[in-house]
Amino acid sequence: MGKNDLELLEIYMDMVEKQDEIIYRMTALLKSYVREIHNLRTINGFFEVDSNQEMDEKILEECMDQYEEMKE
Numbered sequence: 001m002g003k004n005d006l007e008l009l010e011i012y013m014d015m016v017e018k019q020d021e022i023i024y025r026m027t028a029l030l031k032s033y034v035r036e037i038h039n040l041r042t043i044n045g046f047f048e049v050d051s052n053q054e055m056d057e058k059i060l061e062e063c064m065d066q067y068e069e070m071k072e
Contacts, residue, residue, distance in 0.1 A: 011070060018067040025060035029053065 032053045 015067060015070050018063055018070065021063045022060060022067060025056050025063060028056050029060065032056070
């Protein structure tokens, strides 16, 4: 393998790692949304705010931005 091949492999591995993190964060957010919808259905007008949700949204957005940068 040449130097370019190793660099491409490293970029690919970084992208796969970022994809895994994006999937993990999206799953966490979806689970949070499911809990919120369940709460809204069972208790009319009640909305539970999850402090971790905002943090997960920010981390997910950052990961997606980093992933997009890697693709360029």
